[in-house]
Structures are given as structure tokens and as C-alpha cells.
Amino acid sequence: MDSATAREQALDAAEKLFYGRGVQSVGMDDLRGASGVSLKRLYQLFPAKEQLVEAYLERRDVRWRGLLAEAVARREDPRERILAVFDWLAEWFGEPDFRGCAWINAYGELGATSERVARQVRAHKRAFREYLGGLVADAGLPDALTGPLFLLAEGAMVTAGISGGAAPAAEAREAARLLLGRGRSSGRAGAG
């Protein structure tokens, strides 16, 4: 098995176990068992567990935002594209192994003790917010709408994670629709 494959398998196992059970309750030995990659190899690829966590969050960030962008790209109308974010959240929340936002969870678990993890989380949330900001600008809506939309999405993620079920996504979508309606009249596109 070459290095790239071993790395992917290690990250596959890390993602499955870290996301499902939390980081601290998963041992390096669990990762060896789930990935088929020996401990020796794991430590060659990632000098310490913390860096495996970092890599897990980073790879997931790329995929998560990629999937979101794909879903959004299927809509034409700029306003619809914003609402598509919440539709996509609803799909995500409905997945059988959904267990909340990986970054919010990781921050709650490790934010206070690992600066590297905290940085990953902040970077991910910043990227998501900027992506939303781009959708808002593309729709010619005031930039001030970005914050509220972002907060609705974050609230939906955290609530769906804690309470289970996809209902928060629908509530957030409806609220977003109302907010967009009010922001309609602005003629100053791309105000930022």
C-alpha cells in the first residue's frame, strides 16, 4: 500500500470515528483497527494525534463546502441559491449518521486545549460565512443580510445536532425567506 492510499484510509477511519464518537474517545488503536494502517505508518503520516485531527477537519472542510457549492449551483435564481443552502442543510441533517456540525463539536471538545483545532474551526466558519456573503452579493442584496443568514444556519446546525431531526433547517429556511423578502428593494448591488 502506498503512502497516499494509507493516508486516505487513515483519514477515512478518522472521519468516521472522530465524527461519530468524538475525538477523545477514539484511540490511535481504534484508528489502526478501522483503517488497516499500522501504528507505525500512522505516526509516519501524522506525527501526533492532534495533527490527524487537524487533517481530518481540513479534508472534511473541503468536501463539505464542495458539496454545498454543488447543491447551490443547481439553482439559477440568485435568491433561490441562498435558500438552497438551507435545503442542503435539511438533506444533511436527515442523513442517518448525522451527529451535528463536526467543527462545532470539535470546538466544544478541543477548542480550549488545542490551538490548532481552534484555528481549523474558525477557518471553516469564516469560509462558510464568506461563501454566504458571496451568494448575498450575487443576489444584489445588502451585505448586512449575510450575518443573520449565517446565524440562522449555525443555529440550525447546532439545534439539529442536539435535538436530532431536520426540522431546524426548515425553520431557518423560512426565516431566511422572510429576511430576503425585506431586503429586496436595494438597488445598490454588491455594496461591499
Place this chain on the structure above:
Amino acid sequence: MDSATAREQALDAAEKLFYGRGVQSVGMDDLRGASGVSLKRLYQLFPAKEQLVEAYLERRDVRWRGLLAEAVARREDPRERILAVFDWLAEWFGEPDFRGCAWINAYGELGATSERVARQVRAHKRAFREYLGGLVADAGLPDALTGPLFLLAEGAMVTAGISGGAAPAAEAREAARLLLGRGRSSGRAGAG
């Protein structure tokens, strides 16, 4: 030192340390040192660490909702009372040792492994949501507003926790004001 005092001191230390550093990175020995309550006594009061965590969340829940209700009670107008929730969040976020929502953090850290903790978190969030629902009803507003307001508040908490700063509370307040519609509630009442 009688039992009640020991219990309060133990919970004071637990709250300070668990909230500030996360649960798993605080040892029972740290709690002994910070509280002045011996290990023997700690284990008489709480048969296991998990139950100390539970008691910490429960006591904090009572105080947190009490402080919120106090702040809200200072306003007369029913719409203003809803907005007061977000003003109070802004105050909270601005406290120097603010480190996010204790329940969201605890859920991220222990939700997957401790059913007792998960229950505490769900109970707290349910109570907060029901409280908001009461404010919405008192204002004669449709119940469908409760969900969005709750999601805005949750999003503000999680974002303030991750990114630091009180700005999310103001954004959430503004979004809430738009959702409530153009009533008498225009600007900020009271201290700004």
C-alpha cells in the same frame, strides 16, 4: 464545613474549571485543589465525575435562565422583551471569561458518550426555547416566530463562542427586529 457548603464550593469550582477548560481536561484533583473540598468528600457528594458534571449543568441552567428572565423583566413592552434577550446575550458575550455556551460545548465534548449529559443539554435548550415561545405568545405574535428567534440566538451563541466578540448578538438582534415586523420596536431601549 457542612455538606451544603461543601457542595456549593465543589460546584463553584466545577463551573469555573469545566466551563473554562472543558470537562475532560479537568481532573478530580484539580477540583479538589480549586474547591478546597477533599476527594473523599467530593465522592460522598457526587458518586462519580459524570454526576458532578450533570449537577454543574443543572445549577448553571437555573442561574442562566434566572438572569435572563431578570433582564427581560426590566422591559415593559412585549416586543422589547423579546429583543432584550439579545441585548442580554450581548452582555454575556462581552464578559471576559466568556467561552461560548456551556451546553453546546458540553454536548460537543460528551454528547456522544454520556447520555446523562446529553439529556441535560436537551433539557436546557428545550427550556430556553419554551421561554422564548412564552415571550412570543405574550407579544401576541405567531408561534411560528419562536423557532427562528431561537435559531438566531443559538447561532449567535455558537458564533460568539468560536470567534469571540459580542458582534453576533447585535446581528441576531437586528434580524430578530426585522422578523418581529415594524412595530413600536425601533432602536435600542435603555443602556446601549
Place this chain on the structure above:
DNA sequence: TAACGTAGAGAACGCACGTTCTCCCGTCAA
């Protein structure tokens, strides 16, 4: 064949920590 490098399996190590136990002291009843 012999020497060598690589990789996997898993034992070993060191430490942290939840929980329990031991020892000792101060208090109070008789």
C-alpha cells in the same frame, strides 16, 4: 545464500486520571 531495508503486529513504556484506601488528627461521649 547472505546481508539489508522495510513494514506489520503488537508488546512495552510513561503518564494521566478516576476511584479507593491508608494513615493520622481533632472531637466528643462516657
Place this chain on the structure above:
DNA sequence: TTGACGGGAGAACGTGCGTTCTCTACGTTA
């Protein structure tokens, strides 16, 4: 005074786990 008892300090115990080390097998090259 004596003995029982409750409580504090902290050692001890058992376990889990991050990380490293050892042993063995195997393929490659001369």
C-alpha cells in the same frame, strides 16, 4: 483518659491511551 468516629491529605490502584520499541517476516540485491 479512652475509644470511636468523621474528615483531611495524599498515596495507591487500575485502566486507558499516546507514543515508541522489539521482533519477525519478506522482498531485493549481489
